[in-house]
Amino acid sequence: MEPTHRFLRACRGLAVDRVPIWLMRQAGRYLPEYRAVRARTDFLGLCKTPELACEVTLQPIDLFGLDAAILFSDILLPLEAMGLPLAFTEDGPTLPEPVRDRAAIARLCVPDAETTMPFVGAAVRQIRAALAGRVPLIGFGGAPFTLAAYAVEGGGSTQWLRGRRLLYEAPQSAHELLGKVARTVAAALIAQVDAGAEAIQLFDSWAGVLAPAEFEAFALRHAAETIAAVKAHADVPVIYFVNGVAPVIDLVRQSGADVIGIDWRVELGEARRRLGSIPVQGNLDPVAMFAPPAKIEAKAAAILRAGGGVGHIFNLGHGILPETPVDNVRALVAAVRSYAP
Amino acid sequence: MEPTHRFLRACRGLAVDRVPIWLMRQAGRYLPEYRAVRARTDFLGLCKTPELACEVTLQPIDLFGLDAAILFSDILLPLEAMGLPLAFTEDGPTLPEPVRDRAAIARLCVPDAETTMPFVGAAVRQIRAALAGRVPLIGFGGAPFTLAAYAVEGGGSTQWLRGRRLLYEAPQSAHELLGKVARTVAAALIAQVDAGAEAIQLFDSWAGVLAPAEFEAFALRHAAETIAAVKAHADVPVIYFVNGVAPVIDLVRQSGADVIGIDWRVELGEARRRLGSIPVQGNLDPVAMFAPPAKIEAKAAAILRAGGGVGHIFNLGHGILPETPVDNVRALVAAVRSYAP
Numbered sequence: 001m002e003p004t005h006r007f008l009r010a011c012r013g014l015a016v017d018r019v020p021i022w023l024m025r026q027a028g029r030y031l032p033e034y035r036a037v038r039a040r041t042d043f044l045g046l047c048k049t050p051e052l053a054c055e056v057t058l059q060p061i062d063l064f065g066l067d068a069a070i071l072f073s074d075i076l077l078p079l080e081a082m083g084l085p086l087a088f089t090e091d092g093p094t095l096p097e098p099v100r101d102r103a104a105i106a107r108l109c110v111p112d113a114e115t116t117m118p119f120v121g122a123a124v125r126q127i128r129a130a131l132a133g134r135v136p137l138i139g140f141g142g143a144p145f146t147l148a149a150y151a152v153e154g155g156g157s158t159q160w161l162r163g164r165r166l167l168y169e170a171p172q173s174a175h176e177l178l179g180k181v182a183r184t185v186a187a188a189l190i191a192q193v194d195a196g197a198e199a200i201q202l203f204d205s206w207a208g209v210l211a212p213a214e215f216e217a218f219a220l221r222h223a224a225e226t227i228a229a230v231k232a233h234a235d236v237p238v239i240y241f242v243n244g245v246a247p248v249i250d251l252v253r254q255s256g257a258d259v260i261g262i263d264w265r266v267e268l269g270e271a272r273r274r275l276g277s278i279p280v281q282g283n284l285d286p287v288a289m290f291a292p293p294a295k296i297e298a299k300a301a302a303i304l305r306a307g308g309g310v311g312h313i314f315n316l317g318h319g320i321l322p323e324t325p326v327d328n329v330r331a332l333v334a335a336v337r338s339y340a341p
Numbered sequence: 342m343e344p345t346h347r348f349l350r351a352c353r354g355l356a357v358d359r360v361p362i363w364l365m366r367q368a369g370r371y372l373p374e375y376r377a378v379r380a381r382t383d384f385l386g387l388c389k390t391p392e393l394a395c396e397v398t399l400q401p402i403d404l405f406g407l408d409a410a411i412l413f414s415d416i417l418l419p420l421e422a423m424g425l426p427l428a429f430t431e432d433g434p435t436l437p438e439p440v441r442d443r444a445a446i447a448r449l450c451v452p453d454a455e456t457t458m459p460f461v462g463a464a465v466r467q468i469r470a471a472l473a474g475r476v477p478l479i480g481f482g483g484a485p486f487t488l489a490a491y492a493v494e495g496g497g498s499t500q501w502l503r504g505r506r507l508l509y510e511a512p513q514s515a516h517e518l519l520g521k522v523a524r525t526v527a528a529a530l531i532a533q534v535d536a537g538a539e540a541i542q543l544f545d546s547w548a549g550v551l552a553p554a555e556f557e558a559f560a561l562r563h564a565a566e567t568i569a570a571v572k573a574h575a576d577v578p579v580i581y582f583v584n585g586v587a588p589v590i591d592l593v594r595q596s597g598a599d600v601i602g603i604d605w606r607v608e609l610g611e612a613r614r615r616l617g618s619i620p621v622q623g624n625l626d627p628v629a630m631f632a633p634p635a636k637i638e639a640k641a642a643a644i645l646r647a648g649g650g651v652g653h654i655f656n657l658g659h660g661i662l663p664e665t666p667v668d669n670v671r672a673l674v675a676a677v678r679s680y681a682p
Contacts, residue, residue, distance in 0.1 A: 161662070168626075168629055168636065265550075266553070287502065291510065
């Protein structure tokens with residue numbers, strides 16, 4: 001049966017009344033309403049308290065009339081469920097017991113999502129109830145390479161050298177680690193779908209640091225494994241977002257995703273030419289949100305023109321930045337909603 | 342007159358006996374010989390003492406028989422000459438008086454290179470004398486956007502948000518800053534050429550964070566300004582290296598460079614197809630240097646095959662990493678030198 005909501009229709013390449021828009025990290029620090037909730041608990045507490053996760057998930061829907069909600073959570077929670085302690089500091093996430101040898105990889109478990117992350121399913125159910133059909137809910141997870149890179153580094157990194165070295169120095173160990181992460185993330189995404197998520201986005205935030213051969217052999221292969229498991233379970237659209245996709249744009253179709261997320265560094269018309277008929281999502285530079293509204297509107301119009309109206313979901317090309325002026329978000333959403341080709 | 346050395350011939354797309362090889366940051370921390378010299382002074386002292394800069398420049402030539410030497414220096418020295426205090430700490434470069442407003446941009450001078458950086462010309466002359474014609478000497482500089490990004494941030498950054506915001510928020514100020522940097526770098530490169538540098542590499546290490554429209558309007562435009570000034574002064578080959586070139590590979594020809602440096606994230610055959618007949622330099626993943634030698638040799642052979650033998654300078658796709666095993670460098674150089682298609 002054809003979906004009726006424009007976001008889900010765009011994911012399938014079906015005709016829409018207008019191009020849908022949502023924003024990566026739309027429930028986030030740029031919103032005073034989010035900061036007010038966040039002041040009551042720490043970041044992990046927010047992720048793990050379904051009422052609060054539900055509250056912040058709905059904020060940008062109520063404020064801006066965006067076309068999809070996305071579960072408030074964090075891509076690193078499944079690593080904690082696999083057995084890696086996880087904390088968030090002012091400098092970002094930290095994993096104090098990083099995976100540095102074969103024994104550590106062997107110790108990782110592939111957990112049951114509903115047992116180890118019950119708060120995720122609970123949040124999804126609450127959000128679906130609160131949305132009451134207004135807009136679809138997107139569930140999400142981190143792609144295997146991105147999560148494995150965090151597990152190996154023990155936190156964020158600029159160059160992800162440990163993660164990249166593993167692929168060259170110990171490819172079999174790398175596959176073992178990536179396979180475990182792929183199965184864990186698949187189970188977590190399936191749990192989200194079972195709880196009511198109507199689409200899934202898989203974030204490969206750091207796979208863009210890889211050479212194309214390593215991207216294909218490691219990142220793409222295991223992302224495809226995760227996507228195949230989700231698609232075998234339920235017919236939900238899957239969006240695969242690789243940050244820094246340009247060098248591998250001819251490969252990402254092989255992921256099996258329904259939609260390809262495009263970061264801000266690719267001209268969207270070029271992405272469409274390279275990808276053929278597969279729907280795309282993106283891709284305004286998050287930093288463009290600091291420009292005067294007239295310039296934001298012109299940039300959005302250029303992206304909408306390049307997107308061609310069908311099989312295009314408007315989004316930023318990466319997460320919205322904490323300092324983004326809320327009025328500029330309003331201007332962007334208004335421009336996309338009123339765009340007439 | 343046609344050059345005779347294979348590196349300079351490859352820069353012109355002329356036939357060569359074999360593909361030349363040099364390595365970005367080849368005089369660096371991975372070498373015990375470099376660390377021994379570095380132990381005698383701090384990093385800026387090494388850059389500013391011609392005898393020491395000469396000594397470390399020659400080390401990899403003597404050790405590995407590479408096909409070009411590159412001046413030991415730092416891309417940030419011209420910023421210091423423009424009036425910005427500069428220091429190097431364990432965490433990298435820091436500019437304690439960053440450029441944060443129009444007045445700060447107005448205060449920057451466009452210095453005379455020989456007066457403000459006499460040690461650079463002196464180092465070039467000493468290195469040329471010490472090389473005695475064995476291999477050509479490459480001079481280098483940072484491209485305007487990359488240097489402006491450092492000037493605005495006050496040091497290194499992962500996202501370069503201040504530099505990127507400037508382009509959207511105050512494009513005229515951005516052009517003023519970039520124009521001053523472009524003229525400063527051009528003067529510095531011309532001074533290197535006058536002192537004896539036989540080729541120039543312009544490093545746009547961070548322009549890869551820009552959206553294509555901003556890359557073209559800001560980074561590329563001012564890099565082209567610098568390159569045009571150098572080429573108007575002397576007929577030396579110029580290599581333009583953009584780290585993260587994939588999304589803008591169809592634009593970089595407009596830089597006016599003779600050679601395009603390709604980072605490790607692009608498959609070199611694809612780069613050749615996109616760039617047509619213009620010579621290319623690259624592009625082994627620096628992290629591949631941690632693989633067993635047999636794998637390094639296979640990766641190098643694949644790049645040499647894709648490069649096609651003419652108009653190709655073998656290099657890494659980014660600077661060699663400090664932890665790189667010296668024996669693996671030896672294996673790589675031997676593989677490239679003995680490669681027979």
